[in-house]
Amino acid sequence: MDRRKKEIAILKITGEGRETLNDQVVQESPLTIYLNDQEFVTLLCTPEKQDYLTLGFLRSEGLIKGREDVLSLEVDEENGMVNVETREPGKLSEKLFGKRTITSGCGKGTIFYNVLDSLSESSIKTEIYLNPETISRLMRDLQDRADLFKTTGGVHSSALGTKEGIVFFCEDIGRHNAVDKLIGECIAEDVSLEDKLLITSGRLSSEILLKAAKIGIPVLLSRAAPTALSVELGNKLGVTMVGFIRGKRMNVYSGEWRITEE
Amino acid sequence: MDRRKKEIAILKITGEGRETLNDQVVQESPLTIYLNDQEFVTLLCTPEKQDYLTLGFLRSEGLIKGREDVLSLEVDEENGMVNVETREPGKLSEKLFGKRTITSGCGKGTIFYNVLDSLSESSIKTEIYLNPETISRLMRDLQDRADLFKTTGGVHSSALGTKEGIVFFCEDIGRHNAVDKLIGECIAEDVSLEDKLLITSGRLSSEILLKAAKIGIPVLLSRAAPTALSVELGNKLGVTMVGFIRGKRMNVYSGEWRITEE
Numbered sequence A, B: 001m002d003r004r005k006k007e008i009a010i011l012k013i014t015g016e017g018r019e020t021l022n023d024q025v026v027q028e029s030p031l032t033i034y035l036n037d038q039e040f041v042t043l044l045c046t047p048e049k050q051d052y053l054t055l056g057f058l059r060s061e062g063l064i065k066g067r068e069d070v071l072s073l074e075v076d077e078e079n080g081m082v083n084v085e086t087r088e089p090g091k092l093s094e095k096l097f098g099k100r101t102i103t104s105g106c107g108k109g110t111i112f113y114n115v116l117d118s119l120s121e122s123s124i125k126t127e128i129y130l131n132p133e134t135i136s137r138l139m140r141d142l143q144d145r146a147d148l149f150k151t152t153g154g155v156h157s158s159a160l161g162t163k164e165g166i167v168f169f170c171e172d173i174g175r176h177n178a179v180d181k182l183i184g185e186c187i188a189e190d191v192s193l194e195d196k197l198l199i200t201s202g203r204l205s206s207e208i209l210l211k212a213a214k215i216g217i218p219v220l221l222s223r224a225a226p227t228a229l230s231v232e233l234g235n236k237l238g239v240t241m242v243g244f245i246r247g248k249r250m251n252v253y254s255g256e257w258r259i260t261e262e
Helices: A051-062 A089-097 A109-119 A132-145 A147-152 A175-188 A207-215 A228-238 B050-060 B088-097 B109-119 B132-145 B147-152 B176-188 B206-214 B230-235
Strands: A005-014 A017-026 A029-035 A038-045 A070-076 A081-086 A156-162 A165-172 A197-200 A219-222 A238-248 A250-253 B003-012 B019-026 B029-035 B036-047 B070-076 B081-086 B156-162 B164-171 B197-200 B219-222 B241-246 B249-254
Touching: A005 A147, A005 B197, A017 A147, A017 A165, A017 B147, A017 B230, A029 A051, A029 B081, A038 A051, A038 B070, A051 A070, A051 A175, A109 B019, A109 B070, A132 A165, A132 A197, A132 A219, A132 A238, A132 A250, A132 B156, A147 A165, A165 A197, A165 B019, A175 A197, A197 B109, A228 A250, A228 B003, A228 B019, B003 B147, B003 B249, B019 B147, B029 B050, B036 B050, B050 B070, B050 B081, B050 B176, B109 B164, B132 B156, B132 B164, B132 B197, B132 B219, B132 B241, B132 B249, B147 B164, B156 B176, B176 B197, B176 B206, B206 B219, B206 B230, B230 B249
Parallel strands: A029 A081, A197 A219, A219 A238, B029 B081, B197 B219, B219 B241
Antiparallel strands: A005 A017, A005 B249, A029 A038, A070 A081, A156 A165, A156 A197, A238 A250, A250 B003, B003 B019, B029 B036, B070 B081, B156 B164, B156 B197, B241 B249
16 A cells, blocks of 8 residues: 555546546645654655655754764654654754744745855855756656656655766655655765755745755756746855756756756 | 846757747745734745735734734835734734744644644535536636746746636745735735635645635635645535646545536
8 A cells, every 4th residue: 555645536527527436646644743852843744754854854954964963763654743852952942942933834934044044155066067968867767756746646756866867766745845855865874965966846946945055955957947036046056957847948047057068 | 027027047958959048037035024023924925915915824824813903014025024013912922822832944833733623613514506617717717817827937826716707816936825815815805705716726735725714715626636635624624625627627526515517
């Protein structure tokens, strides 16, 4: 049984008539992260790789630097919970509840302000060069692997890879979750992040750009659109952004110097 | 000038070659909501209808019930800020900081737990009936109006309407923002919400379902997929959910009794 989807009865209507049949719908499960015995956040996600999601989320939020900061991590799949113990919980608590009101709802606040901090950091100078053919091939590979999308139409797919091909692949109902799961998998498997390319089916919003830039990823490849803010940040932070990759066609929005002719 | 998008120089690559040209990219602007002089949340949004976004967001989060709870609301477009004064700020503060750790990051926590509360409420019984032809027409109308999507490919479109047609329409980089802007516009214009249909280009996640159900919207129409959780909640809360609307084809996931043959 694939825990990531569920078969349910639906009413299918076409120009010719209607019938009740079974269809595959993607699962959406709450995962509540308890950090040093305090309830921290509830994410709605595709129920797989919750350990990677937890690691990646904590890393993206700047709450851990790597695996060495995590003393224990236990996922309770049945109840949608994960318990994490980190080193120096006191410092963490200060970081979390000190500086700024933590936001609610769609809660983009904390991430956005971290952006401004990152702007003062030096830009990414990693010398990776790739040509349009490589980019097309990586996007094709992403789409070929997207089996949950093919059956449910309800998820985003993302991958981390090199010019040679995809290293880690992931599908999730949330664009952010998908990227966090990949980051978490790199941390767990002790694979370097800063020489990887991020390939995604989703849009390149400023938050995705920043999530990637914060861990040093130099290239983002997407089937979809960027925003004016993400392009601006991409230029400032030295990130190459390629969007609307469809076969041999694509738009380069920032960091063109990494895209070669051949 | 259209503040919602920006012209930037991009490198366009096709099978035939490459050229630098100007392209339209969607704007993504931070809007920080100050609630009774306290910084509350920063949303990343398409810079228009920020007043509606603020009203709708506060209503969706259960922080106001209607326009009468808002004493003043001033948008500072230049600086991406809005100041809101509400009645009984003391009570609000208790609600915000009392019960539960407010979540950070992708911050789905608060909304999700409100779900469980809403489940105890009675389900939506509004007797609205509509046929597939009406549904197709409303979706076509939504797509016809989506001019920002047509030029930038970077936004979701949503609308509130009746069987007769679309009443309020909105495009935003965020699915949630788009719905909140519509809710806010209804509140500001003193238009009833509970007899409206929600038509959207985006997926029907549990959060969108709940946002709509909390204000009594009985029907959700989408071009995209639902999730297993949203279908489950749709059934419990009495919401009719139709997805994958493409011309005359569509899938009815919950509340079939509102969909008539003719």
